[in-house]
Amino acid sequence: MSQPSSAVDRLLVDESGRRPRADARRNLERLVEAARIAVAEVGVGVSAHAIADRAGVGVGTFYRRIPSLQVLLETVLDEILDEIANVADRALEDPDPWHGLCVFAAAYVRLRAESCGVSEALGGACGDALAQRLTELRGRIRRLVERAQAAGAMRTDIIWQDVPFLLAAAATGEHTLGMQASDKQWERNLHIILDGLRPTPPSTLPGAAPA
Amino acid sequence: MSQPSSAVDRLLVDESGRRPRADARRNLERLVEAARIAVAEVGVGVSAHAIADRAGVGVGTFYRRIPSLQVLLETVLDEILDEIANVADRALEDPDPWHGLCVFAAAYVRLRAESCGVSEALGGACGDALAQRLTELRGRIRRLVERAQAAGAMRTDIIWQDVPFLLAAAATGEHTLGMQASDKQWERNLHIILDGLRPTPPSTLPGAAPA
């Protein structure tokens, strides 16, 4: 938010090594921050004009430093995916496997619930650009789940591939049947889902395992 | 699918009481069926041209009998919402309240998972057009949940408003982290969620109740 924002720096190191003017940097920071908010509220389909408007600058200013809309969106999303990966790494070091899984799950679902664009990106809406990140994250979730199962803290009739789908599920649904979800509906959803993951399986799971 | 389709009839009873030509009726049936499939695959954002193409007719034919794209979409969705309401009514007559809830939940989640457009409509994407239906459905779900709780078959720290969100959640997520969900992933999700709804609450639920 208020730190230098590596995204801004990444976008700033172009052309001759001259230091950019102060207003140029300020506007770029505004644009990146506006992009973050817009992506969260509107999703990856947000337009360049919409971001420029939010930042309080013209589109000309947008395209002066930003090569293309797509580059900006990928930069912003890549940063968030990095953050998620870090949370997963820390969770893997938790001495209590189940607690580690819960901590990661809460962070993951929160990020998805609070940013429409992050959900879309994790769902694969950004094509190959973020595919590498997604693969890495998948591996970390797999390890988190299998570690919890090995410790006897989780049902073993559930396979690790179910977990990403369940976490994605917990984060969705801002509106249903005309009801507006509270800010924390995702916490309630996640809580119930995690309860459903605990041992003592009440019955066998139907359907084939996902590919 | 192959029955006369009340939607077709509803669209056909216009202008002078003359019986329409056979080809006219055939094309309208094709259009309605194409709309159903297109709404399921693409969602309520599908275009009139896309539906006409799927039906194998021109757009002129589309607009000859159909007043507007919106009318067609609402007609198709209204029919499905009717079906859901009927399932709920039957579930309310089940002598076992928990079994009734499970049967309804499975049908509801299946319909949502199999039709992108139904999910959007239940999420409120169609504005006021379907608001009445949504309200009715809400009441039925409330009764199903409270009946199950009164019978002691379901945790009482969950409120009925949680259930529509949980069911919506179970149905979402065709892709996550680069993985393609199996046809029946929704069954696995729902199964785990229903397990989480059973009595013996492991802990208290965080967050405020939704409005």
Added chain:
DNA sequence: CGACAACCGGACAAGTTCTGTCCGGTTAAG
């Protein structure tokens, strides 16, 4: 303080995609 390069904003071009209309050619039905 003055000069000037860097910067700014938004009108604009060019493209896409949408809904809905219109009309010349075709076909079902009495």
Added chain:
DNA sequence: CTTAACCGGACAGAACTTGTCCGGTTGTCG
């Protein structure tokens, strides 16, 4: 066979989109 109903798709026009360009402004440095 006649004729009204029907068909298809070109078309109009509106509402978006991304990205460019240029006249006016401003930060920065000698």
